[in-house]
Amino acid sequence: MRRLLFLAPVVVFVAVLIGFFAGLGRDPTLLPSTMIDKPVPAFSLPPVRPEAQGFATTDLGGEPALVNFYASWCAACRIEHPFLMRLRSQGVTLHGVDWKDEREAGFKWLADRGDPYVRVGHDGSGRTGIDMGVSAVPETFVVDKRGRVRYRHVGAITAEVWEQKLGPMMEKLRAEL
Amino acid sequence: MSAEVGQFALILALLLALVQAVAPLWGAHRGDGVLMAVGRQAALLQAVFVSVAFGCLAYAFVTCDFSVSLVAQHSNTAQPAPYRFAATWGSHEGSMLLWVLILALCGGVLGAFGGTLRETLQARVLGVQGMIAASFHGFLLFTSNPFLRLDPAPLEGMELNPLLQDPGLVMHPPVLYAGYVGFSVAFCFAVAALIEGRVDAAWARWVRPWVLAAWIPLTLGITLGSAWAYYELGWGGWWFWDPVENASLMPWLLGTALLHSALVLERRGALVSWTILLCILTFSLSLVGTFLVRSGILTSVHAFAVDPKRGVYVLGIIALTTGLSLALYGWRAPAIRSGALFQPVSREGGITLNNLFLTALCATVFLGTFSPVFIEMLNKDKISVGPPYYARTFAPLAIPLLALVVFGPLLNWKRDDWRAVMKRARVPAAMAAAAIVLGLAFNGLKGVVTAAGLGLAAWLIVGSALILVRRWWAGRAYLARSIRTTPRSIVGLTLAHAGLGLLTLGITGVTAWESDKVLSMREGDTVAFAGRTLTLTAFETVQGPNYQAREARFTVKGQGAPYVLSSQKRFYPTAQSQTTEAGIKVTPLGNLYVSVGEESPTGVVVRLWNHPLIVWIWIGGFLMGAGGAVSLSDRRLRLGAATKVVPVSAQPAPAE
Numbered sequence: 001m002r003r004l005l006f007l008a009p010v011v012v013f014v015a016v017l018i019g020f021f022a023g024l025g026r027d028p029t030l031l032p033s034t035m036i037d038k039p040v041p042a043f044s045l046p047p048v049r050p051e052a053q054g055f056a057t058t059d060l061g062g063e064p065a066l067v068n069f070y071a072s073w074c075a076a077c078r079i080e081h082p083f084l085m086r087l088r089s090q091g092v093t094l095h096g097v098d099w100k101d102e103r104e105a106g107f108k109w110l111a112d113r114g115d116p117y118v119r120v121g122h123d124g125s126g127r128t129g130i131d132m133g134v135s136a137v138p139e140t141f142v143v144d145k146r147g148r149v150r151y152r153h154v155g156a157i158t159a160e161v162w163e164q165k166l167g168p169m170m171e172k173l174r175a176e177l
Numbered sequence: 178m179s180a181e182v183g184q185f186a187l188i189l190a191l192l193l194a195l196v197q198a199v200a201p202l203w204g205a206h207r208g209d210g211v212l213m214a215v216g217r218q219a220a221l222l223q224a225v226f227v228s229v230a231f232g233c234l235a236y237a238f239v240t241c242d243f244s245v246s247l248v249a250q251h252s253n254t255a256q257p258a259p260y261r262f263a264a265t266w267g268s269h270e271g272s273m274l275l276w277v278l279i280l281a282l283c284g285g286v287l288g289a290f291g292g293t294l295r296e297t298l299q300a301r302v303l304g305v306q307g308m309i310a311a312s313f314h315g316f317l318l319f320t321s322n323p324f325l326r327l328d329p330a331p332l333e334g335m336e337l338n339p340l341l342q343d344p345g346l347v348m349h350p351p352v353l354y355a356g357y358v359g360f361s362v363a364f365c366f367a368v369a370a371l372i373e374g375r376v377d378a379a380w381a382r383w384v385r386p387w388v389l390a391a392w393i394p395l396t397l398g399i400t401l402g403s404a405w406a407y408y409e410l411g412w413g414g415w416w417f418w419d420p421v422e423n424a425s426l427m428p429w430l431l432g433t434a435l436l437h438s439a440l441v442l443e444r445r446g447a448l449v450s451w452t453i454l455l456c457i458l459t460f461s462l463s464l465v466g467t468f469l470v471r472s473g474i475l476t477s478v479h480a481f482a483v484d485p486k487r488g489v490y491v492l493g494i495i496a497l498t499t500g501l502s503l504a505l506y507g508w509r510a511p512a513i514r515s516g517a518l519f520q521p522v523s524r525e526g527g528i529t530l531n532n533l534f535l536t537a538l539c540a541t542v543f544l545g546t547f548s549p550v551f552i553e554m555l556n557k558d559k560i561s562v563g564p565p566y567y568a569r570t571f572a573p574l575a576i577p578l579l580a581l582v583v584f585g586p587l588l589n590w591k592r593d594d595w596r597a598v599m600k601r602a603r604v605p606a607a608m609a610a611a612a613i614v615l616g617l618a619f620n621g622l623k624g625v626v627t628a629a630g631l632g633l634a635a636w637l638i639v640g641s642a643l644i645l646v647r648r649w650w651a652g653r654a655y656l657a658r659s660i661r662t663t664p665r666s667i668v669g670l671t672l673a674h675a676g677l678g679l680l681t682l683g684i685t686g687v688t689a690w691e692s693d694k695v696l697s698m699r700e701g702d703t704v705a706f707a708g709r710t711l712t713l714t715a716f717e718t719v720q721g722p723n724y725q726a727r728e729a730r731f732t733v734k735g736q737g738a739p740y741v742l743s744s745q746k747r748f749y750p751t752a753q754s755q756t757t758e759a760g761i762k763v764t765p766l767g768n769l770y771v772s773v774g775e776e777s778p779t780g781v782v783v784r785l786w787n788h789p790l791i792v793w794i795w796i797g798g799f800l801m802g803a804g805g806a807v808s809l810s811d812r813r814l815r816l817g818a819a820t821k822v823v824p825v826s827a828q829p830a831p832a833e
Contacts (some may be wrong), residue, residue: 006510009454010503013461017496020552036295075414082695082782083775100563113695135549137563159775 034150040067040141041131044122048098048106055095055121061147064173065093066140066166068117068157069129072098072105074137080156081113087162088116090171096120099129099137142166143171180245183233184324187274188660189312190226193219197284201300202372202696213300215287218695220303223310224285225526233280234323235265244330247271247323252338253751255723263347264337269487270323272350276467277313279351279358284310286495287362300364301369310362316404316708320487329476336752339724345405353398358465359391360432360456367456368502371509376453381443382457388439390430399425400798407760413770413786415691415794417612418567423546424466427539431459432537437528437585442789445517445590447525450510451532457506461499462539468495486755520592534578579633579681582674583640605640620689630685637678641671673801680797686767686790693787699780706716707787709735709769711742716781724749726758729773729781733762763792 029146060067068084070077088093096117098106103122110120132141135154142151151169153161162169201216203209234247238261243249251271252264266275284306291299317323340346366384370376402425407415416422435455468491472539519525525765587601612635616628644667652659694706698736703712726745733742744760759772769791774782 003507003511006450007507009458010500010507013499013503016547017492017500019547020492020495022550071563075417078413078693078695078784079774082697086775088778100565 024135035133036154037148037150039146039148040143041128043121043123043128045097045123045128046103048096048120048122048175049101049110049115050107053119055097055119057147059095059119060143062146064095064170064176065095065118065143066170067095067097067132067143068107068140069097069099069123069132069134069137070109071101071137073101076156077138077164080138081116081157083157083159083162084116085114087157093118097128098122099134100124102128124171140166140168145176179233180324180326183230183237184322185316186226186230186233186401187314187324190223190230191224191311191318193226194307194311194314196619197223198304198311199307200304201307202304205297205300205304208297210296213296216300216303216307217291219307220284220288224281224288227274227278227281230353231265231274231542234271234274235262238262238265238271241334242330243332243334244327246325246327247397249331249334251335251337253334253723255751256337256342257722259347260337260342263341263467266350267337267341268323270317270321272354273313273317273321275351275356275551276354277310277317279354280306280310280313280361281718282672283358283362287365287374288521294383298369298373298380301372302365303767305365306361307788309365312497314408316487316490316494320490333751334584336723336749339747339749339752339754339756340409343405343409343831345401345409349401349405349575352401352469353395356391356395356398356432357394357467359387359394360428360460360463362387364460364498364502365390365436367453368505370453371505374509374512375441376449376513378443380448381439381446384452385436385439385443388456389434389805389809390434392429393802395425395429395432395799396645396805397802399429400795400802401797404795407791408761409756411773413759413784413788414503415687416546418564420546424462427542427546428459428462428466430535430539430542431462433456434539435459438532441525441528441697445519445525447515447517447519448529448532450506450513451517453510453513454506455532457499457502461495461502462494464491464498481613493558517591518590519590522588522595522598523592524585524588524590527581527588530581531585533576534574538571538574541567541574545570546578555562576629577634579637579677583636584675586641586644586670586674602640604643605636608639609636611635624689625626627689630681631690634678634685637681638675641678642675645671650664665811666808667802667810669726669806670819672804672807676797676800676802676804678797679800683790683795683797686793687788690767691787694785696785697777697780698783702780704783706785707769709733711771711785713781714741715781721747723751724756726784727762727773727776727781729771729783731760731771733769740770744771746773765792766790768792768828 009064011097038137040057040060042057045054045060047054066087070080084094094116096119098109098120101122101124103124110117121128125132128136129139132149133152139155140157141149142153144150150173151166154167157166197216197219200212200219204212204214204216222545234245236242237245237248238252239258241248241252241254241261243252247268247270248264251268252261256264264271266272282305287299287303291302294302296606307322346497363384366380366387370380399422402422403415406417406422407413435452438448438452438455442452450562495825583602584598587598609632609687613628616631617626620627645663648663648667649656649659657722692707694704696704698704698713700713700716709732711731714732715728719726719728724747726747728743728745730741730743740762742760742762745757745758747758748754757772757774759770761767761771767787768791770786770788772784774784776782
């Protein structure tokens with residue numbers, strides 16, 4: 001029995017090692033390829049702003065839109081936020097999901113810094129983010145007129161990202177039928 | 178020329194490492210003194226050749242030899258000279274060379290000064306060390322050769338990642354690596370002890386200074402890294418629970434546990450097989466820390482070089498090193514006799530508790546860092562673990578541990594009476610209670626957590642200082658002499674534990690009272706923030722040696738004399754990237770942190786942070802490192818000071 005105890009570390013290590021080798025091939029920045037060009041997975045999130053509407057799959061479609069995942073604990077979201085405000089002022093349709101966060105904190109965030117979103121939903125359990133394949137916040141999805149995911153951006157949206165990637169993409173989607 | 182010399186030196190080092198891996202182990206097994214001596218020479222020569230290789234690469238960097246591919250990719254004539262030198266370890270290949278350099282130097286020191294050890298033990302330690310060195314020389318030569326030539330050579334090189342062009346970061350990798358690699362020595366001792374099947378006092382006396390010598394730079398390296406992230410990334414935070422940060426925290430937590438358990442082993446001959454296990458695990462986590470971030474298994478803002486092919490090689494090395502040593506542990510450790518027994522209430526008991534908490538903390542961080550990998554493997558879900566996870570798991574374990582720290586040095590070895598211990602702890606307890614009351618008075622009941630944090634900080638600082646004060650008070654008749662004769666290890670202990678208190682103070686302050694504001698400003702605009710007024714007096718373009726910057730200058734009034742604070746957004750044309758230089762006014766009571774962002778027609782985005790007490794986080798970290806250094810200079814720990822070899826394990830002390 002005592003001998004088995006001494007063997008426990010190596011057994012645990014082998015299990016961990018198998019996990020590492022299996023994880024070696026994955027690229028966490030890639031969206032699962034099944035998501036691109038597929039409809040956004042169904043969700044219906046409660047509101048972050050008290051007495052406002054929540055955010056659901058049915059709010060998407062019609063116009064191309066950005067769906068931005070944020071959290072009050074996320075440092076890079078602070079960097080991103082002023083630029084989101086600018087996008088809002090330019091009339092870009094931007095929805096928000098407050099991910100793995102306290103609802104009050106997510107609301108305070110919007111109250112303190114300004115609210116760039118048309119609709120904001122609260123995803124406290126992180127389930128919707130997981131369905132969408134979010135690996136870390138901030139993360140932003142481009143959704144087309146028919147409610148399909150067309151692109152995923154990992155990390156903060158900066159002026160460069162907008163001008164080179166997301167802006168032209170939105171332009172193109174607006175022209176689509 | 179230098180690249181070829183370096184390449185050749187590295188190949189020789191690999192061959193020498195292979196000799197070092199075989200000869201002394203065989204020699205120790207056969208009792209052949211000549212073979213064991215060969216091992217010592219190989220270790221010394223290897224240190225020389227790796228130093229030559231490193232010198233060659235550094236020379237190529239400083240002289241801008243762009244025919245070396247690595248130099249062309251990471252250096253540039255416009256880069257200031259110190260950064261050209263620092264670029265030597267600014268890339269994956271270069272940093273690996275630095276890693277093996279430190280490893281080879283450790284080997285050289287063992288070969289040169291290990292004479293006071295039993296000859297077979299020294300030979301076995303060197304043999305294990307040679308195996309590690311050989312596998313990393315191979316890694317370097319076969320997957321990440323730093324000396325590859327480029328033909329034709331470009332006239333101008335690319336540039337070192339601008340984020341890395343910073344004095345803090347010039348120091349950060351060497352210091353951190355010294356810590357990671359330093360733990361390899363303890364690992365080699367552990368494996369050698371398992372091969373020999375015995376642990377004696379000489380073993381313990383050698384391992385502890387090496388553990389301490391690795392722990393000090395690791396502590397300093399993490400502190401430096403945290404400070405660098407604070408002022409360079411422009412995010413206004415000091416710890417992000419990023420996988421790379423976690424990777425350095427894990428060996429630190431286990432290394433701290435090892436530091437304490439090795440003390441028990443040295444003084445009392447107890448916790449033998451546990452200490453050996455910690456030696457193995459700490460170095461394994463160091464390997465994980467250095468390499469896993471390069472394998473593509475995890476993403477992180479820090480992942481500078483990701484290549485799955487290298488990942489396979491590195492995982493292979495980790496699999497062999499850790500796997501074989503743990504298997505050896507499972508086979509041999511049950512036979513190693515453990516020494517003295519102790520009562521639950523005793524210093525040994527306290528340190529055991531400390532070890533349990535530190536190991537649990539390390540496990541939390543490990544799960545937080547790697548569970549996304551495992552969960553994705555099991556059910557294809559992608560999950561991410563954020564700060565809320567650590568707030569719920571790490572903090573509840575760290576707080577009782579911090580509360581226990583003060584008791585440790587107050588406890589007697591072997592056995593103690595807890596009523597007497599409580600009596601000894603009454604002064605810090607009173608101070609802690611006062612701090613809690615004061616905190617509650619200022620913050621009301623909503624600030625319970627803050628008040629508790631302040632209480633904990635007071636408890637730690639007063640409790641640690643008390644160790645010295647009580648000692649000096651007892652010898653107050655001869656104060657000068659009693660100060661002079663206080664062992665440095667006790668001074669070091671006081672400093673390190675008090676540093677932990679300052680760290681707690683800083684974390685509490687910044688968590689409780691941090692405030693921030695984001696706004697758009699034009700020249701001449703004034704904003705009121707955290708009891709001060711800031712005026713944007715100038716916003717203009719300035720030219721640096723290898724960058725252009727938009728610099729915002731603010732005049733800050735209120736809370737003392739007015740001063741100017743400036744923040745820059747730098748653009749590095751060669752690297753085509755931007756960095757933010759935050760403007761920070763550092764004071765003991767708190768930092769004012771200003772960083773500029775995007776420009777728009779309505780002005781420039783300015784972020785303001787008020788970080789009360791934050792500077793104590795890093796002062797605390799450095800003080801812990803300094804405490805370690807003072808302790809290391811203690812006569813008792815000096816290498817070779819003790820030459821008498823008394824096997825502890827041979828004579829188990831009576832239980833009582």
